[in-house]
Amino acid sequence: MFRPLSPAVAVLCAAVATASVVMAGPAAAPAVQAPPNLAPYAATPQEVVDRMLQLADVKSTDVVYDLGSGDGRLVITAAKRYGAHGVGIDIDPALIAQSRANARKEGVDGLVEFRQQDALTVDVSPASVVTLYLLSGANLKLRPTLQKQLKPGSRVVSHQFGMGDWVPTRTETVTDQRGTSRLLYLWIIGPP
Numbered sequence: 001m002f003r004p005l006s007p008a009v010a011v012l013c014a015a016v017a018t019a020s021v022v023m024a025g026p027a028a029a030p031a032v033q034a035p036p037n038l039a040p041y042a043a044t045p046q047e048v049v050d051r052m053l054q055l056a057d058v059k060s061t062d063v064v065y066d067l068g069s070g071d072g073r074l075v076i077t078a079a080k081r082y083g084a085h086g087v088g089i090d091i092d093p094a095l096i097a098q099s100r101a102n103a104r105k106e107g108v109d110g111l112v113e114f115r116q117q118d119a120l121t122v123d124v125s126p127a128s129v130v131t132l133y134l135l136s137g138a139n140l141k142l143r144p145t146l147q148k149q150l151k152p153g154s155r156v157v158s159h160q161f162g163m164g165d166w167v168p169t170r171t172e173t174v175t176d177q178r179g180t181s182r183l184l185y186l187w188i189i190g191p192p
């Protein structure tokens with residue numbers, strides 16, 4: 001039923017097939033979206049870190065998540081001072097490496113871990129305390145996850161930025177060592 005191709009037609013077909021593969025190029029890779037930048041890096045002064053953890057009433061039984069953890073100071077301080085477990089999340093690999101080195105230096109690497117991940121994709125259900133120093137828009141994006149996944153009695157403390165109309169349990173102004181006023185917000189998750 002099929003007649004064999006003449007050698008000239010076969011060569012032409014092979015050339016056309018090769019050319020179409022070359023011209024189309026390899027199959028396009030699916031677009032990978034960079035994680036959103038929820039805030040530029042700026043470290044919370046240590047005295048403000050201390051006050052945030054006091055405000056959250058951190059204890060050794062707590063699991064503290066810092067979403068956008070910078071150099072790791074929130075979770076490292078929670079581990080060192082209170083014996084709490086901690087998880088720091090940041091998109092910046094250099095800050096994650098620095099946090100791990102800081103945790104080792106402070107002798108709390110058995111209590112804390114640092115993950116390079118987009119904070120918007122984190123399952124926060126293991127946390128009993130969440131700390132934030134992110135822009136208001138980022139807090140608003142995180143708010144439904146915090147309200148859905150955190151257990152009643154969990155505490156959320158934010159440095160400087162609120163959560164829209166989610167009324168805080170408490171607010172406080174702290175003056176850092178350079179004389180700058182820092183606003184702190186505390187929310188305690190209520191019963192479902």
Ligand SMILES: C[S@@+](CC[C@H](N)C(=O)[O-])C[C@H]1O[C@@H](n2cnc3c(N)ncnc32)[C@H](O)[C@@H]1O
Pocket residue numbers: 035036037038039040041042043044066067068069070071072073074089090091092095117118119120132133134159
């Ligand atoms: C203002 S700094 C706060 C650092 C630290 N929490 C503190 O208070 O010292 C914000 C951090 O969020 C990180 N960040 C920005 N976008 C992020 C994202 N999508 N997911 C995780 N971390 C992010 C930045 O790399 C930066 O380290």
